[in-house]
Amino acid sequence: MNARSWWLMISVGLGILLNPLNSSMVSVAIPNLQNVFQLDFTRVSWIIFSFYIASAVAQPVMGKASDLFGRRKIFLTGLIVAFFASMAAPLSPNLGWLIGFRIVQSVGTSMMVGVGMAIIRMSITKNQATALSVLSIFLSGAAAIGPFIGGILIHLWDWPAIFFINIPFAVAGFLLAWRTIPKDEPPASVTRGMSFRKWLHLIDASGILLFTVGLVALLVGLLSVKSSGPITVGNGIVGLTGLILLLAFIRHELKTASPFIPLRTFAKYPAMTWVNVEFMLANALYYSLFFGIPSYLQTVRHVSEFHTGILMLCLGVCSLAASPLAGRWIDKSGPRPALFLSAILMTFGSVWLVTLNPTSPVISVCLALAAFGISNGLNNVGMQAALFQSSPKEIIGVASGLFNTSRYLGTILSSLLIGTVMGGNFSFEGFRTLGIILTVIALSLVFMSRRRR
Template identity: 55%
Template sequence: MNSRQKWLLLAVGLGIMLNPLNSSMISVALIRLQRTFGMEYTSASWIIFAFYIASAVAQPVMGKASDVWGSKRIFLAGQTMVFTASLLAPLAPGFGWLVALRILQSIGTSMMAAVGMALVRIHISAKSGAALSALSLFLSGAAAVGPFVGGLLTYWGGWEAIFLVNLPLTAAGYLLARKVVPDDAPLPANSRLSALRSRIPTLGIPGMLLFAFGLTALLLGILSAKSSGHAGPAAISLMSLGAVLLIAFVRHEYRSPSPFIPLRTFHENPALYRVNLEYVLVNLLYYSLFFGMPPFLQTVRRLSEYQTGLLMLCLGLCSLAVAPAAGKWVDRSGPRPALTGAAVLMTLGSLLLTAVTSHSSFLGIAASLAAFGAANGLNSVAMQAALFRSAPKTIIGVASGVFNTSRYLGTILASLLIGLVMGDRFTAAGLRWLGGGLTAVAFLLLILSRRHQPEKEDGR
């Protein structure tokens, strides 16, 4: 890679890291927020759910928007939105306002995450494995060190600090991206507004609305049932409405000449479906540990936010240590071996959880975290490489958006699984049951990883 491409990677990395960083810092601050606003854990968890629901909807929407209006425009707008939301969040007069600003923050970070990979795919064609490895240092590194950063900030500056830390990051990222990211194709000079209007039909607005409202209604129904402990009429109505709208979305997309998500192209590339299914499972496994371990350490083992973040750092350090080698491995052998190795590590880490007690040594807990961290470093590169192999360049923006939506669906499922197993009280027994469930999921992922074509059959 030349110097300009390296600066491009840095600019994209500073942008895409904000989504995993902000989604992970909150894991250690959640108990503090619960106590500050005087609510139960399940109610306080809505600050997590809202972020992921908004991300799940916004990722493909922003990916599609970048395909139509240009990646750089969307990327810079995302930086501005995150800066604004992070500036206002500490001033929120109540928890509802804080959740609303988290949604705005989520949409802004999703704008960058959805187009960041597309920018790399378009502008860096040689040594794509090395480029993906570099980006994974931002993605997996931010997600994995987020609990430590969040614990440190919360311990010394309160929950407000986890929002304020975004201000210098977004300011620096905006200035760098504005300078080094190649400009989008210029809009016609005669009327920029009319040019934008002329591109609106290609967005697939009807399909976009069906997808957004359907997915939101379905997830709200599921999460409402989880929060209340039973599926009442309101939750059932929301889930039913969501299912009907998503079915209508699928029917519309297959028939529309300008679909929001080109399902026909996905149908012609079955590997796209498999990659997204695997990504759901990968994130179900990872975030079950990610969100389940900090409350256990704080409530059962009585660690402070700082101590919890320090122990969770095992996750980040192992991800960062593995990612560079993962890029070289994927370039040399394709994604299949790395995906299989990651599945084996997640199986091992899940099995270690089944042996945890309230008196287990921190070394045993760290071993499980290390296994998941190393697996995350492998998956960060190999899953993206598998996506790029299966997605045509013409839809890389929306394909990246759908791919990231799969991540958030896995994350939401992880939160639901934790609530189902733990409820409002975290115990060692609950963590063992969680480990047993994750072992079964990890074994399924191991089977799916073996279905990827070996490198020699990929036509390279």
């Protein structure tokens, strides 16, 4: 590849890393934000919920929007939105404003992830595999070292620093992207001259609204089980309303011509459906530990943000180291052995969490982190290979979109699990209960991987 191609990859990489970086850095900041805003764990956990719900909705929508408005315009706009959201978030007077800016930040960073991949595919015609592997390093590397960077930043400059750190990336990414990303071609004939109303129909705005409002309402109802003791009539009505809206969403998606989430595809290809179910459960496991361990270390063990970030680096390093080894293994033996080992390691890590007590050596947490890190590296490559095996070539684009949706549903499920188990305050008893639940989920993944052909 020539120098221009490398600069293009760097400019796109600086944009797409902002989404995983901001989703992972916050894991170390949760206890700190609880103290700042004087709120319980369940309320503060909406900082996590809001980011993932917004990403789950925004990424597929922005993929469609790029066809209408152009990939370059969407990418540059995303950098601008992320810049202003990162500037404004530290000025939030309360948690509500902070969550609002996190949603805006999530939308801005989501504008770059899927669009960035498409820019590389369209602009670099030779050595595309190398180019995409470089971008995957930006994505996985940012997620892996996010807690480490967050721990250092909070230790040195307090929680606003995890937002200010985005500013140099956004500025550098914008300047490079402006110079290196090719100008957009005229819109395709399908979208040329399309009215705003027709575009809303194209992206399935009704389905997006039903999904978002229904999911948020259901989460509010479920979280009220622990956060406020007995379920009040109001919370019960909110939760029931959310469930009804999600059922209406399913009915709508089955009938509309351009669904936000093509549910009929799941029914048509059951093998692909099971891959997505496994991927969702695996991500629920991984991110429950990802967000649970930092709170355990800081709240139960009173470890500083700085040292928490260093310990969490074990998770990221093991995940990054396992990924290339998993690729070679899966090329030779297929995804089944790797996914089986991944499930075994998750089971070991979950059981190890249950054996911990308030006086266990802090370094022993690294065993669970290493087990989950290696399993995550195996799982990411193995599940992607299993998806390709189970999905017909003619729907691989749709399958990949559903695959990413499963990832986000898993992360949302992990946040719900932690918030429900912990209730208002993070405690050691709740952490042990979480370990037991994760063990059950891990054992179900062992069973699923053994049944895989």
